[in-house]
Amino acid sequence: xxLRVRALESILSEKGYFDPAALDAIVQAYETRIGPHxxxxxxxxxxxxxxxxxxxxxxxxxxxxTLGHVSRxxxxxxxxxxxxxxxxxxxxxxCSCYPWEMLGLPPVWYKAAPYRSRAVKDPRxxxxxxxxxxxxxxxxxxxxxxxxxxxxxxxxRPSGTEGWSEDQLADLVTRDSMIGTGLPKTPGAPS
Amino acid sequence: xxxxxxxxxxxxFGKVEPEPNEPMFHEEWESRVLAMVRAMGAAGAFNIDAxxxxxxxxxxxxxxxxxxxKKWLLGLEDLLxxxxxxxxxxxxxxxxxxxxxxxxxxxxAVADVERVMARGKFxxxxxxxxxxKAGDRVRAKNIHPATHTRLPRYxxxxxxxxxRDHGCHVYPDTVANDAGENPQWLxxxxxxxxxxxxxxxxxxxxxxxxxxxxxxxxx
Numbered sequence: 001x002x003l004r005v006r007a008l009e010s011i012l013s014e015k016g017y018f019d020p021a022a023l024d025a026i027v028q029a030y031e032t033r034i035g036p037h038x039x040x041x042x043x044x045x046x047x048x049x050x051x052x053x054x055x056x057x058x059x060x061x062x063x064x065x066t067l068g069h070v071s072r073x074x075x076x077x078x079x080x081x082x083x084x085x086x087x088x089x090x091x092x093x094x095c096s097c098y099p100w101e102m103l104g105l106p107p108v109w110y111k112a113a114p115y116r117s118r119a120v121k122d123p124r125x126x127x128x129x130x131x132x133x134x135x136x137x138x139x140x141x142x143x144x145x146x147x148x149x150x151x152x153x154x155x156x157r158p159s160g161t162e163g164w165s166e167d168q169l170a171d172l173v174t175r176d177s178m179i180g181t182g183l184p185k186t187p188g189a190p191s
Numbered sequence: 192x193x194x195x196x197x198x199x200x201x202x203x204f205g206k207v208e209p210e211p212n213e214p215m216f217h218e219e220w221e222s223r224v225l226a227m228v229r230a231m232g233a234a235g236a237f238n239i240d241a242x243x244x245x246x247x248x249x250x251x252x253x254x255x256x257x258x259x260x261k262k263w264l265l266g267l268e269d270l271l272x273x274x275x276x277x278x279x280x281x282x283x284x285x286x287x288x289x290x291x292x293x294x295x296x297x298x299x300a301v302a303d304v305e306r307v308m309a310r311g312k313f314x315x316x317x318x319x320x321x322x323x324k325a326g327d328r329v330r331a332k333n334i335h336p337a338t339h340t341r342l343p344r345y346x347x348x349x350x351x352x353x354x355r356d357h358g359c360h361v362y363p364d365t366v367a368n369d370a371g372e373n374p375q376w377l378x379x380x381x382x383x384x385x386x387x388x389x390x391x392x393x394x395x396x397x398x399x400x401x402x403x404x405x406x407x408x409x410x
Contacts, residue, residue: 005220005264007285009227011277014287017234018299023226025304030225031215033308074310076357093199093343095243096259101310105225107213111259113204120199120345120398121388129207139395144199146341147377147401148313149357176209 039102040173044166047157073101081154086139089180090151091119097145102152130181153180160187195251200345221260229307235295236276240367244339245270315374317359327353330410339367342406350410351382376404
């Protein structure tokens, strides 16, 4: 694969389609600027600030845009809130749509057949693969990302975090809790 | 197209296996493939739906047995060949041997990198009033286009409820084939798990898709 990729890159750069240094810059930007830390800041803010939480649920692109640290948030970001009665989970059955600017590049499992095939039919079984078990009466809402909308799950704030700062709260927010295949860490649990 | 990429509801793929401390890339070449796709797309060689369509069009056995970034590479090669940005002669030689084809937005330079770090804009001015509103019961049409579509098979023919209206968006089914943006209203439509998977399905499951208006009819 490596040789084949290198050959294609040679062909394209020799034709003048791109400067290879621009490819380096793209990779570097992905490696350093995007990642679940962005989403975790947003969730922690929503847990701490009721007005921001409401703004996030009303229009996540606009709300995240006001935070500054995620300046390049895309259009049509939708935040969906977990409650005691409803758990949200996000999938892209057709390819790999994922809120890159909030969570970084998607993990392999998110893009692979087991998750894409089962998430919409057997979400509780998928959650079990992640070690997550929810009450049997909880509604499980699966969002299939079939268009250019992108979904961010707003998990429930763990109990025992009263008075915590946004920085402390952000440390509890895992990537999977924002996809809906996990729950936030609980205070005092080993990380 | 009714391809193997349309996986929702298929059985037999096994357990989801998360990898602890997964790296962003497993091999360096994966990052080059990602960057080439982003750069060539931003330079105007193709749009995102065309790149999806070329991945979906890989032979089923290749699609299912290739890693994610291998699919990206194979799709990119096919797309660039089909659109004339590279030729078979180039691929055979491993170097550029035939003349370049001009790119719509010119060569991709370091100064253009910021542009690819933001998602594209897909919202468009509405050419007509929306046919549906939140609360309407709709049926996903039983249609089977042979080309790119974002209507997954598992909802076709089933009845759901419109929950949200996302405004008017670029229509993947036409833009993927260079047949224009043809903006269409986009709705979140929610289906009951039992409507999709039968009376034995878990009654607590609800599944939504984002459906373009031409995918829907009143129910």
